[in-house]
Amino acid sequence: MDKKVIVGKVWKYGDNVNTDVIFPGKYTYTINDPEEMAKHAFENLDPHFAQNVKENDIIFAGNNFGCGSSREQAATCLKYAKIGAVVAKSFSRIYFRNAINMGLPLIQCPEAVDGIEDGEIIKIDFEKGELTHKTDIFSFQQLPEFFLKIIQDGGLIPHIKKRLSELDDNQ
Amino acid sequence: MGQTFVEKVFSNKLGRKVKAGEIVEVIPDVAMSHDNTAAISLRFTEIGVSKIFKPEIHVIVLDHASPAPTEQYAQNHKVVREFVKKFKISNFYDVNAGICHQVLVEEGFVLPGQIIVGSDSHTTTYGAFGAFGTGIGRSEMAVIFATGKMWFRIPESMKIILEGKLPEGIASKDIILHIIGRIGAEGASYKSIEFYGDPITDLSIDSRMTISNMSAEVGAKNCFMDPDEKILEYLKPRARDPVHVVMADPDSSYETELVFDISQLEPQVACPHQVDNVKPVSEVIGTKIHQAFLGSCVNGRLEDIAVASKLIKGKKVHPNVRFLVFPASMNIYREAMAKGYLTAFLDAGAIIMNPGCGPCLGASEGILARGEVCISSSNRNFQGRMGSREAEIYLGSPATVTAAAIKGEITDFRVL
Numbered sequence: 001m002d003k004k005v006i007v008g009k010v011w012k013y014g015d016n017v018n019t020d021v022i023f024p025g026k027y028t029y030t031i032n033d034p035e036e037m038a039k040h041a042f043e044n045l046d047p048h049f050a051q052n053v054k055e056n057d058i059i060f061a062g063n064n065f066g067c068g069s070s071r072e073q074a075a076t077c078l079k080y081a082k083i084g085a086v087v088a089k090s091f092s093r094i095y096f097r098n099a100i101n102m103g104l105p106l107i108q109c110p111e112a113v114d115g116i117e118d119g120e121i122i123k124i125d126f127e128k129g130e131l132t133h134k135t136d137i138f139s140f141q142q143l144p145e146f147f148l149k150i151i152q153d154g155g156l157i158p159h160i161k162k163r164l165s166e167l168d169d170n171q
Numbered sequence: 172m173g174q175t176f177v178e179k180v181f182s183n184k185l186g187r188k189v190k191a192g193e194i195v196e197v198i199p200d201v202a203m204s205h206d207n208t209a210a211i212s213l214r215f216t217e218i219g220v221s222k223i224f225k226p227e228i229h230v231i232v233l234d235h236a237s238p239a240p241t242e243q244y245a246q247n248h249k250v251v252r253e254f255v256k257k258f259k260i261s262n263f264y265d266v267n268a269g270i271c272h273q274v275l276v277e278e279g280f281v282l283p284g285q286i287i288v289g290s291d292s293h294t295t296t297y298g299a300f301g302a303f304g305t306g307i308g309r310s311e312m313a314v315i316f317a318t319g320k321m322w323f324r325i326p327e328s329m330k331i332i333l334e335g336k337l338p339e340g341i342a343s344k345d346i347i348l349h350i351i352g353r354i355g356a357e358g359a360s361y362k363s364i365e366f367y368g369d370p371i372t373d374l375s376i377d378s379r380m381t382i383s384n385m386s387a388e389v390g391a392k393n394c395f396m397d398p399d400e401k402i403l404e405y406l407k408p409r410a411r412d413p414v415h416v417v418m419a420d421p422d423s424s425y426e427t428e429l430v431f432d433i434s435q436l437e438p439q440v441a442c443p444h445q446v447d448n449v450k451p452v453s454e455v456i457g458t459k460i461h462q463a464f465l466g467s468c469v470n471g472r473l474e475d476i477a478v479a480s481k482l483i484k485g486k487k488v489h490p491n492v493r494f495l496v497f498p499a500s501m502n503i504y505r506e507a508m509a510k511g512y513l514t515a516f517l518d519a520g521a522i523i524m525n526p527g528c529g530p531c532l533g534a535s536e537g538i539l540a541r542g543e544v545c546i547s548s549s550n551r552n553f554q555g556r557m558g559s560r561e562a563e564i565y566l567g568s569p570a571t572v573t574a575a576a577i578k579g580e581i582t583d584f585r586v587l
Contacts, residue, residue, distance in 0.1 A: 016356045016445055020553035025532035029206050029236060030243040032213065044555035064357035067390060068553060069532075070292040071207075072308040092390055093361045094292055098308040146194055146322070156310045157217050160318065164220070 006084040008056035012118035015062035021045035038080035056084035066095020101156035173420025175328035177363040203289035206235040209250035214313035224319035237266035240535035269500025269526035279409030283398035284417035299383040301398030333368035335434030343378035344568035348439035352449025360390035377474040441566035463576035466497025470548035475569040480512035489579030494521035
């Protein structure tokens with residue numbers, strides 16, 4: 001998480017947004033370039049999304065975001081679409097792992113999802129744990145330290161590389 | 172207070188008592204990956220270590236698009252074969268073996284009390300053998316290749332007790348679809364589900380695997396069923412390691428306990444585009460279909476093929492329908508052939524396909540066009556999953572799928 005504060009537009013969707021509508025299965029073994037993955041983000045949910053999304057835009061969703069397959073590209077495609085964060089009422093477990101491991105910030109904040117409409121501009125302050133829309137401020141709980149470290153290092157692979165090199169340095 | 176199954180498995184592994192909510196790091200007993208091993212190998216290379224930590228724990232099966240339908244898939248498979256050779260991974264199954272979850276079971280990799288991870292969400296299947304099986308992502312598998320270790324949060328546990336006697340012809344698929352419909356797509360999110368009750372004990376291993384497989388569809392991290400005599404007997408000729416059964420303590424505590432009486436269960440169907448959009452078949456009778464898909468890691472086993480074969484024997488596939496039959500593994504294919512099950516499909520005009528995932532994930536072998544409707548014995552009906560986003564997928568048991576293939580529309584197989 002290189003950015004401490006982001007401002008972006010809300011793209012709001014419903015409950016149970018699954019991995020097949022985030023990143024279609026037909027591309028799972030044919031597209032390896034993450035920039036290319038971003039071009040197909042949400043293809044089965046909202047065909048206008050990939051062309052119009054801007055850096056730091058924010059996904060809003062209801063319960064169980066990312067349910068379905070273990071495909072990591074469902075997190076990768078949003079990260080490379082330069083999404084600033086995904087705010088949802090809840091996340092499916094493998095998606096939660098994959099997003100952390102890709103360095104894609106997740107925020108669980110049901111109140112904000114209920115209180116803010118599609119297309120609004122909002123501000124997220126990750127350090128303060130605050131999401132601001134006009135005069136409304138919604139607080140959210142920070143992820144545990146264990147996960148924040150992975151996100152701060154840019155994802156699991158860079159995190160592990162760092163840990164391995166620290167081990168080497170100590171030997 | 173006693174420990175749940177999942178607490179006990181992780182306590183045994185770590186040599187200290189752990190409880191739900193803790194984050195721990197362990198080396199899994201088995202790590203399964205499939206066609207996505209090519210992408211995993213790229214991430215493994217990024218980490219920059221020169222060898223694989225414990226190559227013997229890895230099992231790789233090519234099944235998701237097999238044999239390769241396009242040049243890109245062919246390239247993908249080639250990368251996997253080269254990776255396996257370079258790093259001397261001996262547990263490799265090429266495109267002629269079957270679906271990963273079935274192959275791992277048949278080959279004796281899945282044992283009670285083990286911790287098994289797979290870069291596939293349906294790794295929950297191994298719960299039918301009393302193992303802890305859970306899905307992880309590609310980067311995570313790359314890290315296991317490099318360091319062996321992975322983090323886990325010990326999940327809270329949910330107890331599901333089945334009661335009653337399953338009506339004649341009703342399948343375990345109907346049971347799990349019913350449960351999914353009742354508790355919803357996140358009804359067991361992050362949970363370890365422990366299944367108990369006589370109806371589970373009465374089920375065959377094939378049928379139990381249908382339920383453990385689809386536990387993923389309620390968001391479960393893993394599931395557990397008692398590895399009873401049936402399981403131990405099955406494992407005898409194939410277990411790769413000594414078997415150590417792990418059971419929950421009788422006084423363990425569960426976050427939730429649910430009881431389902433299955434004695435009045437009708438055939439169940441999951442309607443487009445969510446797996447938890449479940450209705451009794453009576454509410455969707457008459458829905459015209461264009462394709463029927465029997466197979467997948469949920470329902471491509473010998474028992475499923477037997478049920479379907481008996482139902483279609485002497486009948487014809489409806490002229491407007493393509494009926495695709497995928498045995499889940501080459502062993503199942505061979506057994507189905509030896510028992511004479513396959514002839515009935517051929518006589519009826521069905522197509523018997525090669526073992527593998529088939530069109531389940533929309534990669535090959537039976538993709539849907541715009542406006543088409545498929546009834547499938549697989550586990551997911553998400554929009555666009557099997558091809559066009561304007562296609563519709565209904566999920567049902569092997570009997571429900573076969574009956575629809577014959578009638579050309581969804582029907583109650585009991586009154587076919």
